[in-house]
Amino acid sequence: MTDLLTSPLHERHVALGAKLADFGGWHMPIEYPGGGVVAEHTAVRERVGLFDVSHLGKATVTGVGAADFVNSCFTNDLRRISPGQAQYTMCCDERGGVVDDLIQYLRADDDVFLIPNAANTAEVCRRLAAAAPAGLEVLDRHREYAVIAVQGPRSDEVLQALGLPTGHDYMAFVEAQWDGRSVIVCRTGYTGERGYELVPKWQDAPAVWDALVAAMAPWDGLVCGLGARDTLRTEMGYPLHGQDLSLDISPVQARSGWAVGWKKEAFWGREALLAERSAGPARISRGLVVTGRGIPRAHCSVTRDGAVVGEVTSGTFSPTRKQGIALALLHPSVAEGDEVLVDVRGRGVAATVVKPPFVQVQTRQD
């Protein structure tokens, strides 16, 4: 077994008795005793939850023209946002496959901060560095910063208890100070709830975490593991790289075309993606809500009228709806409202094709 990397909060998780598992090479909490996936999930939907997501990558591209360079690589149009704002984007290869999906934070025209997925950070940095013109610096800062997500309708109160800024626009960020330490406060998240992702320096993470744990206690907040993060994101229909997006699942198939700057002159994979969009994708990601009994899981095949029409990419039990839900790549002839069967270990589980999200939330509310 290879050595797993650990977060700066690892000792906190061990002390709490968390169940830990390998996430992209990192030994991270799945759930905590006293909580469990359903209770942690519900805390985020109804109150507030705290997640250590320090396994996420951090990288910077700096130097004159950094923003223009990044914009010529990734799919989304960085010119749609201003300094102080962040944006969801994808790093594609020339075939239009997705190397990673990530958040890009525009700090200044010469300074872009990136949060890729844990397992893909090195590859994203490698591709950027290989393409970067002289004068630009690409740095993998994976273990220079931690990432702590505060998610749920009481997030503002928790941050305010620490004197941190709140109420900035969805996808905006503020570089703040807490107790003499610098913390980037981003109005972002992977749960669909109102919330923030805090980016402190690696060594400052335990102090920030402890203060947040204390501050959420009056709101009955819970520390939450990556198990709840997965059920929360699946209820929103947010794709997970490696399951719903991959080198073999393009943004056109995943219906992530909203995060592609189609009018840009250049980005990696542009020709392949334009061609696929124009021809129409061979399969399209859609939502499934189970109407029978059972829980779809990744790679379960989906049939309609006895014919295979695709397969599940992510499936779980929705704690909010108390039924099975899934994202599935389906033949383009399958439409919303169609009734299908999901093969769950040999048993046909009835489901209806829907458009995600599976829950109604207030992600963007002022």
Next chain:
Amino acid sequence: MSELSYPDDLRYTSDHEWVRLEPEGTVLVGITAYAQNALGDVVYVSLPAVGDTLAAGDSCGEVESTKSVSDIYSPLDGEVSGVNSELDSTPELINSDPYGAGWILQLRPSDPSALDSLLDAAAYRQSLG
């Protein structure tokens, strides 16, 4: 978190199931505290049908959590004489009361003495290390 318990009046299997002999000669079957804790929140249980004839080791149902799924195996040869249909609407009983309200199925063993071949609580505890 409270320590996981393994009552002395039950028998156990290496598949992390418990078996309780009832006065009528039938047995109740469920999963152990260890198993429910390892699974996490149970959200779906697939039960056998009353009247099914099972051999020891036969897969006869599933217990599924938010994270994973685990087969239920028949601990003995016998016929299914009852199932806990409360689990259809409240599968979480397996987490909250694994040895009581979270029982899964009732079996009429074809050879009641086969119960003696199962692990006792001390041996099961030892198997968990």
